[in-house]
Amino acid sequence: MQWGQIKVLFILSFLVLDIFLLNQFMEKQQASELGPIATANSEDFEDELENNNITVSWDNIPSEVPSVPQTISSGSEFSEGILSQIEELREGDEQTVAVQNNSVLKGKLNEPIEVTEDNVVEQVNRVVPFSNQYEYWNWNKEEGVILFFQKKNDRTIFYNSGGFLMLQVADGKITSYIATLISFSDGEEQASSSGTKDPQLIQPSKVIQRLMDEEHLVSGDEVTNMTVGYYNSINLVPGEENGPQVFAPTWKVTVNGEKILFVYAITGAIIDEEESAFIEKINSSFNLSVNNTPAPLVDNEKSNEETEGTEETEETNNGVSNE
Template structure:
């Protein structure tokens, strides 16, 4: 055999050996990465356990979601007038997308009313009620809050998909305000969402969780990612993490950062915005509208005082 042939065989043999060793390296690296991930998962669980931070029944399903784009929905005045609900109220429409409605016969809400009882009243009173879900009774402002749902998930704290039922001193619903979002459209490819344990870990690393805390519930929903003045908004999928049945945190389920919304501040902004929307000449001649405006002003004065 000539030296040239031997040399070629040696080079080919070393090349095959290099490829084999490289494949072995990649395989061991993948196993090491998996081991690191498993170690990280167990580490956060151990750290939470050491701090007596408890949780249970986390969603196990793996989700893939995309950012969605949603436009403001315009109400149709003729359509509203044709609905039976219109007989129960005097409805006012501003700029086609903001609705205020005065209830002809105020409806009592019992102090200890269940979520189901509140929803029953809501369904009989509010236009397109099936689009919304009950969130909370803010006792300081005496307001019932309902968030609109998109893709069967709530859109948290968004002024453009919201119903507020305003109660008087006898806990009677006297009027409400309503906005509504249109149909959602995905604006990017779906991405795998971080798991709930990762969302909890993010809160822990941000020092939002304290020793003895209990993670009461973890739910998926949407939150405003990018607002636009044109009425088009981008919503990101988020994990809502409730701590001690008291405070809610939101973790962006794609990008992984945390944020929270102050409910009181949000409601004050909504009320202030409502007052701006209905500043029209007809206010002086419409008694129902004037009463609603006065109640909104009283609530703002109460919070600022």
């Protein structure tokens, strides 16, 4: 390896370390602002739940807070193994596929596949060969899409445009889909791999207390489930959403069996995220319609050839016109 390449690697490594340390400092600062949460005792908490008419299904909530490290990605791009699986799809006759920038896969089924609530995962496995990289999230029948989110360390990465699988459904049949995958490189995988301890996560009771204080939980609500996943906490390259990211452990709080709330498990900050807004963002960013009329799937190389041909035609026409 040339010295110039080694120097660049060292610079990037130190940049990532500096940003991580800054992020840790900011998180500790934010955590210090959670005074009421940190000092609440169990008896006062139970009294407040009763006073606010809020119940908690403790059987569906971890009795011990898991140890979940922060995680750093190296970008959003398909590996060689995934690309070879995509190439096999291209050679078949069941669907038309196109890959953009080695990071976005668009597929259109030549014969739509019927899907039900009971067999959604099984049917998606038939359509996307690497679907085991994702966790089933929801079938949004109003929008006509099925959502899967990428997994990391068997934990869901919530609402990230770099790691999702979204399938269009029309008349109960899968018609097309779009997929991206976040990549994790050796040495960059764990943000706490430098020998520091994994960050201590906020207890479920304190998360619930936080949600009550901010009036995200109201009288009559029941906290039915809580799990820990990941949510983006910082983009290492400003303005580059699909570049390297730091993912922080995040509590997913299910209320009344359907409403989902997210809370950073280190700082206690509440995350504002709506499924409909995410679907709209994906549709806008990746040019995929959610109105049962999929956008045309165009391969990069073919698109470039067509563009060049169009430019040559325009130049010819201009020349004739000028004459």
